[in-house]
Amino acid sequence: MMILGLVRWMQPVHGYDVRRELLSWSADKWANIQPGSIYHALRKLTDEGLLRTVSVEQVGARPARTTYEVTAKGDDEFETLLRAQWWQVQESPDPFVAAFSFLPAMPREEAAAALRNRANLLRAGVESMRASLDSDWVRNRKPVHVGWMFELWLARAEAETAWCERIAERIESGVSYLPAGMEQAEGWSGWSDGDTK
Amino acid sequence: MMILGLVRWMQPVHGYDVRRELLSWSADKWANIQPGSIYHALRKLTDEGLLRTVSVEQVGARPARTTYEVTAKGDDEFETLLRAQWWQVQESPDPFVAAFSFLPAMPREEAAAALRNRANLLRAGVESMRASLDSDWVRNRKPVHVGWMFELWLARAEAETAWCERIAERIESGVSYLPAGMEQAEGWSGWSDGDTK
DNA sequence: AGCGTAATAGCCAAGTTTGACTACAGTGCC
DNA sequence: GGCACTGTAGTCAAACTTGGCTATTACGCT
Numbered sequence: 001m002m003i004l005g006l007v008r009w010m011q012p013v014h015g016y017d018v019r020r021e022l023l024s025w026s027a028d029k030w031a032n033i034q035p036g037s038i039y040h041a042l043r044k045l046t047d048e049g050l051l052r053t054v055s056v057e058q059v060g061a062r063p064a065r066t067t068y069e070v071t072a073k074g075d076d077e078f079e080t081l082l083r084a085q086w087w088q089v090q091e092s093p094d095p096f097v098a099a100f101s102f103l104p105a106m107p108r109e110e111a112a113a114a115l116r117n118r119a120n121l122l123r124a125g126v127e128s129m130r131a132s133l134d135s136d137w138v139r140n141r142k143p144v145h146v147g148w149m150f151e152l153w154l155a156r157a158e159a160e161t162a163w164c165e166r167i168a169e170r171i172e173s174g175v176s177y178l179p180a181g182m183e184q185a186e187g188w189s190g191w192s193d194g195d196t197k
Numbered sequence: 198m199m200i201l202g203l204v205r206w207m208q209p210v211h212g213y214d215v216r217r218e219l220l221s222w223s224a225d226k227w228a229n230i231q232p233g234s235i236y237h238a239l240r241k242l243t244d245e246g247l248l249r250t251v252s253v254e255q256v257g258a259r260p261a262r263t264t265y266e267v268t269a270k271g272d273d274e275f276e277t278l279l280r281a282q283w284w285q286v287q288e289s290p291d292p293f294v295a296a297f298s299f300l301p302a303m304p305r306e307e308a309a310a311a312l313r314n315r316a317n318l319l320r321a322g323v324e325s326m327r328a329s330l331d332s333d334w335v336r337n338r339k340p341v342h343v344g345w346m347f348e349l350w351l352a353r354a355e356a357e358t359a360w361c362e363r364i365a366e367r368i369e370s371g372v373s374y375l376p377a378g379m380e381q382a383e384g385w386s387g388w389s390d391g392d393t394k
Numbered sequence: 395a396g397c398g399t400a401a402t403a404g405c406c407a408a409g410t411t412t413g414a415c416t417a418c419a420g421t422g423c424c
Numbered sequence: 425g426g427c428a429c430t431g432t433a434g435t436c437a438a439a440c441t442t443g444g445c446t447a448t449t450a451c452g453c454t
Binding site: 002005008009025027029030031032079082083085086087089090091092093094095096097098099100101102103104105106110111114117118121122125139140141142143144145146148149151152153155156158159160162163166167170175176177178179 | 199202205206222224226227228229275276279280282283284286287288289290291292293294295296297298299300301302303307308311314315318319322336337338339340341342343345346348349350352353355356357359360363364367372373374375376
């Protein structure tokens, strides 16, 4: 519920403003917020007493727009929430890791190729991020900590790139996927190598 | 829907088996699967014709257990899905990044301390991972690619640790959060530094 | 002036996820 | 033997998320 934070930083706002701001941060990527969720969240937060509606204006025959503001309670709650996220390491689900755990279901060549491809995509991302870090837009229009976030992505992406390449080599080298202890053990039939197809 | 993959690799299974397996992978962490979701997913996949129920046994007066199996269609679908995840870089939401974007709402000292703390937690994680990488249990009982996944986490965590420390220093150094171009510009009042409290 | 497109606001029904709950069978301990 | 506890198997209602839909105004183009 970091919508609360956004409202706090923008008070007073109406739903559409929040939506646009989130969009401009491409927040659907690293937060988990699609446009539809916003109004629901706003209403819920109001019900919980964390937000207060300031006014309801109507321009022409368009939908009425409601303006919100944070209450004192909402302020407290936000700080608690924020603090929790800052002090806690909590890794989020990663679809690639999930897919990687099915490695034995992929033909070796394809797996290696996919990893190489991933490394390239990551490198491309790193490039474009570096570019925007140097661009005037970010340097002059955005708070510096936005740049710092970019650096984090960069660091992660670089680490992952190296990993992809290392693993691709191992896969190509043809090492067995089976546990070191039990070369021909039970339970892995049909998954020992490559696709079952 | 990587449940499908699991069923494929275990056929034939009933819901509880899947649940246990996922638990043992602590899949609630890196996938997004709580016990409650499993049965729903199984039913949905059956409706879509990707799974087929094999039998419904009843032991005593316990809930009947339904056993599932993958259909040919399910097999195809799984490969498509798997491939998509392998070839696509798609970063998932990260609550910490979201929280970090509110940096200006945290007192500088606390922000720096939290980052240092995060670095330590990450280091601890790295340690314990290294330990299990060396342990017999992983070396001899688990396929080697499980170890490779650990290496990925390790690489990411190390990159992030370094970042945390770098940023903590910058925050402590007292640099302004404002964009370089506009030291006293409009719109950032109340957020220039530290908490508004 | 007329027309198509984009932006403005927000609602809502349908789909998903979740955590809590049920209910019984073994198992170990006193 | 009786009791508490753990493991087995799954259901369910409530909460949450989503993407598509409506309806109007503004704007650019010919």
